Amino acid sequence: MTSEVAVRVENSSPTFLSANRRAVAVFAGIRSQYMKLASLQKAYFQSSDLSLIFIDTGQHYDDVLAKQYIEEYQIHFDYSLNCGDKTMSSTEVFARMIVECENILRKIEPSAAIVFGDANSTLSAALAARRLTIPLIHVEAGLRTNSSTSEELNRVIVDRISQLHIASTKKDYARLVHEGYEATSEYLGDLVKDLAANYTTQNLDKKENKVLVSIHRDENTRNCNLILSILGELLDSNFFIHLITHPKVAKRKEFQNAHILKHEKVTVTPSLPHHKLLKLMWKCKFCVTDSGALQREGFYVGTRSIVIQESPFWPTLTDAKYNIKVNPGDCFKSKISEIEKPFDGYIDDFGSGNVAEEILNFVNLWVNKNVES
Structure with a gap:
């Protein structure tokens, strides 16, 4: 080279x-x-x-x-x-x-x-x-x-x-x-807080009955069972779902053949431009993710996250109970009612x-x- x-x-x-x-x-x-x-x-x-x-x-x-x-x-x-x-x-x-x-x-x-x-x-x-x-x-x-x-x-x-x-x-x-x-x-x-500034001052009550799901980390995608299970539990709770798929997940046969992805309440996209992603998060009731970026960007636009990680990247948010941590494989459905409750705390961080x-x-x-x- x-x-x-x-x-x-x-x-x-x-x-x-x-x-x-x-x-x-x-x-x-x-x-x-x-x-x-x-x-x-x-x-x-x-x-x-x-x-x-x-x-x-x-x-x-x-x-x-x-x-x-x-x-x-x-x-x-x-x-x-x-x-x-x-x-x-x-x-x-x-x-x-x-x-x-x-x-x-x-x-x-x-x-x-x-x-x-x-x-x-x-x-x-x-x-x-x-x-x-x-x-x-x-x-x-x-x-x-x-x-x-x-x-x-x-x-x-x-x-x-x-x-x-x-x-x-x-x-x-x-x-x-x-x-x-x-x-x-x-x-x-x-630095990313600057990019989300347009959404931090808008009316945060305009939430739709929709959940953004984005899971890509290796420990969560060794097979598709975790993602498909989460989708099923969200559908059982009557949410519409917008799923963003990582290429390594999208190419797997068990994912491509999953019947749940054809459900009328599930929208699947490979990726979104950042402005569209911020707007989508702003409209969603909450996110389900293992992405450090989405955990933090969701906070900027006023949308909480269920974090599928043993050690979340932004403990400031999970310690304050703004985001709710779930270990991979643990009971996920029990956290849905918790994340839907209004957050009454205060977080002074991120600049x-x-x-x-x-x-x-x-x-x-x-x-x-x-x-x-």
């Missing part, structure tokens, strides 16, 4: 580079990271003292899961590394991303690098940056589920090797302090709603103070 994998991308929103502004590389490669990047770029192209270079690792090779979000938000990339390949294992793609991230960093020689979240794309870019002694900034630092998943491993390692930790929640910041990262940590909030601007300003100050010319 050589640096020729990197392809220069030209579009109508060029990155502004100048001799007196230090460049910072920003890496993304999966759906949830594209959402954060869309929020960051909106603020960046309006006004910023930073020079950012945007790099797509291409971890997702599926256009349904990746390209539609890039096009929807007109996300700009200076370089696309095209590392995703459906013929390769996730480990092979991970190794390829490390090599290509290092190659592109050698080429552009940034003053620092920014990574988001906990995907393989995150860890590959982080390892490449630190191998080249490039200061590393981790956005969405401090999240822990105390699980044995690859995401947990990724986020712990990235926090360990980062020089600046930007937390999305107060709980994540407190965890960073507990782990000894107080001197390098800052709580600024969640002010101008998170992108705050992150850009803070990173600019940090780079000027801590990174030598």
